[in-house]
Amino acid sequence: MKRSERLVAMTHFILDRPRELISLPFFSEKYDAAKSSISEDLGIINKMFQHEGIGYLESVSGASGGVKYIPAFSKEYSEEFVHQLCRRLEDPERLLPGGYLFMSDILGDPEATRSIGRLFASAFRDRDIDAIITVATKGIPLAYAVASYLNVPVVIARRDPKVTEGSTLSINYVSGSTRKIQTMVLTKRSLKEGSKVCIIDDFMKAGGTISGMKNLLHEFNAEVVGIGVLAEAEDEDEERVVDDYISLVQILNADDRKGSIEVIPGNLLNYL
């Protein structure tokens, strides 16, 4: 195989396996090339990934060493993406009663969710994460997008137990905005005890749902190592019950009667 051909194959192989340690001897055998050639190839790939702003190859030295592809958007690309998203969301047509925002078109767009996932994965890249958790329904695509770049499984909490999932653990929590008592359940065998978990959701107002997920994780003796929300909005009546989180955008002054809304970047850009 020529170098040019090998580079195409290796680029695909590496992109498909983020954060997975791949050894030089493995590549050397797979593509029937000398370790020195593979090493040069990896240098070219690393250089170009950085040039394209999609991350870098991390070298792990030692006998069991190799490289890991760490997906990370460049700050420049990230800023552009977040500002575009703000403009896209800042459309009075999106306003729904209660200060909510219609975002299903963005959440339904695989390219947008992939980019959002890569941004969160960039922000969380130095944290030790075993799994992503979200609660059904709208956070699910984001949770998968983040998980696929961090290369960890997703667990999905539900608001109702389902017969087809086996035994579950359930908690009650108070919804921050409506002050109603709600239930959240998680299938027992979906999460190992002691896991380090990152919470992902699409929207946070007072933070009741995220606080519910934190309580649920506490029951599983799991540790919350990160919280990421696509959009955070103010809640006039309630103080927020969650404070340590990363948000992509912040919704200000949403008023469906006046038809006014302002969307600004959240704190995610500070983590890149």
Next chain:
Amino acid sequence: MKRSERLVAMTHFILDRPRELISLPFFSEKYDAAKSSISEDLGIINKMFQHEGIGYLESVSGASGGVKYIPAFSKEYSEEFVHQLCRRLEDPERLLPGGYLFMSDILGDPEATRSIGRLFASAFRDRDIDAIITVATKGIPLAYAVASYLNVPVVIARRDPKVTEGSTLSINYVSGSTRKIQTMVLTKRSLKEGSKVCIIDDFMKAGGTISGMKNLLHEFNAEVVGIGVLAEAEDEDEERVVDDYISLVQILNADDRKGSIEVIPGNLLNYL
């Protein structure tokens, strides 16, 4: 930029944009290279994608021509993947009351869902699809995986309307297995009238849920151009109400009392 560097950048660019037409002049300008060089590069990439069994570049000729990356797993890889999945599912520990199977670990694994998505995208590659639809919750990751390889949006029907989504259209349907009347809703602005839609779900027994989605799509004047389910299972009591579908695996003789189960490949492999 050297050819070796350009090949890494182009491989990533193309993989990130399945089924999107990219013109030669675009590449030529982006990478500051002659069209003849770009053309050779695309030849190498096409050859290697086929060699790696991940699809091919389709050439579109004419003034607005260029190339499109069509993701398609090779038959060899697909067979291996499906057989492995059967063995993984054929574990009596997965049996749940009512002949259901615990699959949340597989659905929660982004690598497995991506591969399943690529398999369905391969099977549906020649159909004209505008959007993927699924019903919350467990089919969602599969729907996104298929959608990301077909490069189309996902719309999610729910069993309960949600205040944060705007006006919805709802239908009642009869669950095939339990014979209960159920409701399914879809936000009005989530799907354009006349769309060509592919239905994706994780599990099908009598087919009531899928039949419900078909009725819902009918209300949107949408056309069902494909149906894909991860696992189909027999229903002793009911005749299946859906017939034209593609399944990845087929569950036979699931009996949680005897602890017996058999899982064999579905009909998807015939479509590759």
